[in-house]
Amino acid sequence: KQEVTQIPAALSVPEGENLVLNCSFTDSAIYNLQWFRQDPGKGLTSLLLIQSSQREQTSGRLNASLDKSSGRSTLYIAASQPGDSATYLCAPYGGSNYKLTFGKGTLLTVNP
């Protein structure tokens, strides 16, 4: 059974800081991995998808890396802004089943 751990559980930083969110997963037989953002009481917004054959993926100020063999992914956010405040969720896709498995997320607060 796939298990996903996200560290830290919560993070508070001043505006402008660069930061890294960590994700680890136990079953490395995945097809891809997605990072999502969730605002309070809302659905999930997909940020980045990394295919299992890729090492990293970039979108604007976001960069996600994947080390499938070690079961790790990181999300790097550059020059953080108050609007980045949200919960960030990591979800590997696949393993023995065709579905996403989520961690509990990292609650990010960016202070002005």
Add this chain to the structure above:
Amino acid sequence: DTGVSQDPRHKITKRGQNVTFRCDPISEHNRLYWYRQTLGQGPEFLTYFQNEAQLEKSRLLSDRFSAERPKGSFSTLEIQRTEQGDSAMYLCASSQSREKLFFGSGTQLSVL
């Protein structure tokens, strides 16, 4: 392409009542997923469809829960004889094969 739509956004019901939620996926997406999320937790997988076939059901899905996807288009999730423990956000997602999953805004269920 209007994204994944879920209806209703909020549902308040009394314990013991039946409720039904609807999900309209992105057109031509062949996979549809249901997840449940409680406060402070990541989404948990409930079930998934490929076209009209329900291919996997989580053990979380007791016999009070039933999901359908007639003709491989929209899907419904019904909960019979609701219990307070059913209170959660119910999220629907769709994808084309193993590609990126897109989530709806969710249905927040409160069982009184």
